[in-house]
Ligand SMILES: Nc1ncnc2c1ncn2[C@@H]1O[C@H](COP(=O)(O)OP(=O)(O)OP(=O)(O)O)[C@@H](O)[C@H]1O
């Protein structure tokens with residue numbers, strides 16, 4: 462007898478339909494799985510046999526052929542355990558099949574027949590809804606995550622026996638309620654009030670959070686670069702519902718959802734400098750999102766940026782420009798979203814004191830040039846805000862002059878973001894000033910003649926590239942938004958130029974000499 466059960470395989474953050482066909486027929490007892498299963502799917506044969514028996518059913522001592530269709534899609538992972546087991550039960554007459562075709566099934570089986578969670582349940586639920594199915598059956602632990610998807614009834618069940626019982630009368634178990642309310646939370650983390658002094662760096666953090674700009678913090682050891690960057694999550698604007706669902710999908714595929722199954726605040730990722738390029742941008746034979754995609758809608762912080770391997774830093778260029786990562790595979794390419802702001806922190810030279818007004822730098826010009834070359838030109842060209850973080854003044858350190866707290870700054874950030882939300886309602890891919898394309902620049906960043914003269918002079922004096930000039934305009938737009946000004950004024954251009962430290966601070970010559 463033949464049975465078909467619906468399931469799906471993850472492809473990036475999408476779910477592709479997979480039909481599990483099971484044929485139980487006379488012949489020597491033998492179970493074969495075909496349809497490009499990998500070793501992990503092959504292993505499920507033994508698990509399913511034990512699970513079926515321990516759940517109180519009979520594993521047929523016949524010839525069983527299991528086909529995962531379509532045959533040209535590689536399938537991996539244990540999420541096909543449940544649909545295969547249901548197929549075996551259906552094909553051997555132990556399951557009510559009337560409602561079987563209405564649902565998508567996913568779940569890993571334990572030997573005792575209970576269901577273990579799978580990764581990507583939210584993406585599978587979205588897939589089920591796109592396939593027009595009535596519902597999805599997921600392991601109990603995946604319930605809250607799958608229930609985030611609207612337009613599909615989610616049932617979260619604990620074991621194979623429960624699924625079999627459910628199929629006798631699906632009405633008996635009500636679907637989980639959608640739980641997208643109270644989704645958004647404020648990021649947690651250290652507070653900006655603890656930072657003494659550093660007005661320029663505080664301003665840069667606020668601008669970065671407001672417009673989604675990339676930021677470079679350059680400065681001597683102990684000046685507070687790491688401290689400042691770690692306080693960025695606390696002032697980032699709240700996630701919108703769409704953004705929260707988007708990020709949750711990515712974390713769901715990566716198997717990194719927090720215990721409550723939701724990404725509620727903007728991600729802040731800080732990988733160690735030993736990270737590989739593959740871990741940063743994503744990949745693998747079943748492609749998983751990398752750090753850049755985990756930072757989607759949030760911030761990727763690279764502390765001690767010069768310690769990262771050069772090819773790792775270079776690999777950031779494409780996602781920074783495109784807002785997504787393209788992973789090419791023999792059969793098909795896939796993309797992961799990766800719209801993030803990058804924050805880099807580094808010392809300005811090997812000894813750390815180049816540019817410090819009080820301590821003399823001991824490095825030679827050659828050493829400094831080599832050191833700077835680690836942060837490649839094309840990468841720095843993509844950084845909108847570059848500032849020098851000097852050591853706080855003695856009176857600031859000792860007399861403890863603290864600044865505003867994160868909640869106050871975040872209110873201004875939120876106000877600037879809501880202006881941007883209005884501005885970009887017609888272009889769904891752009892959410893903040895930093896993501897504007899050239900058409901957006903022409904439309905929203907017009908300058909008066911004084912502004913044009915100032916920018917032109919700066920481009921000439923600092924030998925700026927066209928890309929850098931565009932980036933200055935975007936920062937000026939954010940500064941105008943923070944001041945609730947519809948026009949970009951000369952003072953906004955002037956302040957945006959203040960955030961271009963690198964062009965003024967070249968490794969040759971001794972600033973502090
Ligand atoms: N502006 C500041 N206000 C309050 N504390 C500060 C400030 N700057 C530095 N500190 C103190 O100094 C410590 C070291 O700062 P931090 O680790 O951020 O320096 P850094 O610039 O990242 O140095 P490195 O270049 O060595 O990584 C902080 O944990 C904090 O206690």
Ligand SMILES: [Mg+2]
Pocket residue numbers: 686687688764765806
């Ligand atoms: Mg540091």
